Structures are given as structure tokens and as C-alpha cells.
Amino acid sequence: MWRLRSRACWQEAAELLRPAAERDPTAALARAELLIEQCLFTAAHWTAAEQALRLAEALATGPEERAAAACARGFLAYVASVLGARDRLDEAQAALGRTSALLPPDAPGRPLLDFRRGLVAENLLRDRTAAWIAYRRAHEGAGERGDELLRSYTWRHLAALAQAAGDHDRAREGFDASLRLREQLGFTVGVAPALAALAEVSAPDEAARMRAEAARLVQALGGVPVWLARQLGAARTPGAPPDGRIGREARGTIS
Incomplete structure (x- = not known):
């Protein structure tokens, strides 16, 4: 599975x-x-x-x-x-x-709930402070429960908020941790977004290599994630799907 x-x-x-x-x-x-x-x-x-x-x-x-x-x-x-x-x-x-x-406050499902509340705060409400608080709770809860996949997401989003605040050292640390976890877990479909995010806070030569590798992975997986494929200009990017569409240009960490 x-x-x-x-x-x-x-x-x-x-x-x-x-x-x-x-x-x-x-x-x-x-x-x-x-x-x-x-x-x-x-x-x-x-x-x-x-x-x-x-x-x-x-x-x-x-x-x-x-x-x-x-x-x-x-x-x-x-x-x-x-x-x-x-x-x-x-x-x-x-x-x-x-x-x-x-x-209840200590339920196993709390970290995931906190993470998803952070997504809503960051990308729909545009409230970075509320997003950071939610992501920190999710990050700590996932660590306590050993949920490394969720931690790959919380690292990624905390890093994105650090990047938005101009703290590129902390952003690079978080994006690097997210990429490392996804590679260790074998979460192949999540590696390309992690590479592209890390490229944003890397030196030009290193960033170009990371984006090329991300584009290769997107192609290998048939053009997913579609929002990243469009950003990278990767080939085999699907057109607008029949039962939905990308309602706005999706940039940044939507997931």
C-alpha cells in the first residue's frame, strides 16, 4: 500500500x-x-x-x-x-x-488536525502567525508520536514561513530536514516539491541542479504534482482536469 x-x-x-x-x-x-x-x-x-x-x-x-x-x-x-x-x-x-x-487534547489525531488548521490559516486566511502556532503544535506532536511523514510536512511549512520572514538559514534547515525525511521514508511523490522548496534558498548552481532533479521526478511520475510541474515547466503536464481546475496559480507550500 x-x-x-x-x-x-x-x-x-x-x-x-x-x-x-x-x-x-x-x-x-x-x-x-x-x-x-x-x-x-x-x-x-x-x-x-x-x-x-x-x-x-x-x-x-x-x-x-x-x-x-x-x-x-x-x-x-x-x-x-x-x-x-x-x-x-x-x-x-x-x-x-x-x-x-x-x-480530547492528547488524542493521536491532534497533530494532523493542527497541521491542517495551519494550512487553512496560511493559504486561505493568510494569517502567518496563526499558521506558525498550528504548525509548531503539529510538529511537536508528530515528533512525540514518531510520525515522520507528518514531520516532513511540518518542517516544510515552518521553513516556508521562515523564508517569508527573511530567515533563509532557518528556512534552509527546515527544507533540508523535510527533503531528508521524505527520501528516508521513500515518499517519492513528495521528493520533488521538497527539492524545489530547498532550491529557493540555495546557491544558484545548487538550485539549478535541484530544480532539474525535481523536474525529472515530476516527469517520471506522469506530471504530478501538477502545480509543481507548471512551475518547473516540466513536460507531460496535464491540462485542466475534467472534474476540477486549478482555481488560482498555486505557488508556495500548499501541501
């Missing part, structure tokens, strides 16, 4: 989960999260993600299952607001607020 996901084969991974997802809330949520991640990297396949999420919401029973489904709902609304056809900020905020109400 991880190997398929990390190589941008989300639909294949989701198909493996389909039989269990019809009756098991944990499998249903895992399948929905896979398909939402596919939306994030492709800016397409919205209908499949929505259907999978509705099933996960219908199967959820206890507070933690309902919280996890609400957190996924907030993330899908966020991704759709950044890359899709319409603004779903209110839905994202309501769903993440519902998640927070359902989760």
Missing part, C-alpha cells in the same frame, strides 16, 4: 482497500484519505474522493472515528479551495472545528 501511494498510484492503492472499506470504518477512512491526497497532487478526481469520504462518514460511529472523518472533510474542502473550482473555506473551518470538539 505504501509503495503504491508513494509512487503516485493512489487509485491502485484505493482499489486494494475497496472490499474492506465497504464495511470497516478504518479502511473506509484510509481509502478516503488516499483519494484526497490524489486530489492534492493532481487537482482532479474530486468526485471519487467525495464519494469515498461520504462512505467513511456514514460508517463512522465513535467520537474518534467521527473526528477523523471530519478532519478528512476539512482537508478535502481546503484542497478544493486551493486547487478546485470554488471556495470552500467555511466548510473547511467548520469541519476542522468539529474535529477539535470531538478530540
Whole structure:
């Protein structure tokens, strides 16, 4: 499952989960999260993600299952607001607020919730202070729980905020840590964005090498992430998807 996901084969991974997802809330949520991640990297396949999420919401029973489904709902609304056809900020905020109400302070799902709240604050509300606070909480919580994939994201976003504040040394440290974690985990689809981010705070020759490697990876994965492919001018970049579109030029750390 991880190997398929990390190589941008989300639909294949989701198909493996389909039989269990019809009756098991944990499998249903895992399948929905896979398909939402596919939306994030492709800016397409919205209908499949929505259907999978509705099933996960219908199967959820206890507070933690309902919280996890609400957190996924907030993330899908966020991704759709950044890359899709319409603004779903209110839905994202309501769903993440519902998640927070359902989760106790020390729940395992708190770091992911904090991270997604940071995404909304950074990219939809344009509130860097609130984003930094949320990302720091997520970063510390992910570290305590050994969630290295989430830490690769929190490092990346904390670094982006440092870069925006003019602190290039701290930005380089964070982007480098994010890239290193993704390479160690074998999260291939996430390596190109990490390389491109690190290139922004690197010396010109080193930056050119990193962008070339990022473009090569994007090509090898069939043009994903689509927003990065367009920034890099990588070949095989898909056109506007049939069930969604990139609503604004996506730059910076959207994920």
C-alpha cells in the first residue's frame, strides 16, 4: 500500500482497500484519505474522493472515528479551495472545528488536525502567525508520536514561513530536514516539491541542479504534482482536469 501511494498510484492503492472499506470504518477512512491526497497532487478526481469520504462518514460511529472523518472533510474542502473550482473555506473551518470538539487534547489525531488548521490559516486566511502556532503544535506532536511523514510536512511549512520572514538559514534547515525525511521514508511523490522548496534558498548552481532533479521526478511520475510541474515547466503536464481546475496559480507550500 505504501509503495503504491508513494509512487503516485493512489487509485491502485484505493482499489486494494475497496472490499474492506465497504464495511470497516478504518479502511473506509484510509481509502478516503488516499483519494484526497490524489486530489492534492493532481487537482482532479474530486468526485471519487467525495464519494469515498461520504462512505467513511456514514460508517463512522465513535467520537474518534467521527473526528477523523471530519478532519478528512476539512482537508478535502481546503484542497478544493486551493486547487478546485470554488471556495470552500467555511466548510473547511467548520469541519476542522468539529474535529477539535470531538478530540480530547492528547488524542493521536491532534497533530494532523493542527497541521491542517495551519494550512487553512496560511493559504486561505493568510494569517502567518496563526499558521506558525498550528504548525509548531503539529510538529511537536508528530515528533512525540514518531510520525515522520507528518514531520516532513511540518518542517516544510515552518521553513516556508521562515523564508517569508527573511530567515533563509532557518528556512534552509527546515527544507533540508523535510527533503531528508521524505527520501528516508521513500515518499517519492513528495521528493520533488521538497527539492524545489530547498532550491529557493540555495546557491544558484545548487538550485539549478535541484530544480532539474525535481523536474525529472515530476516527469517520471506522469506530471504530478501538477502545480509543481507548471512551475518547473516540466513536460507531460496535464491540462485542466475534467472534474476540477486549478482555481488560482498555486505557488508556495500548499501541501
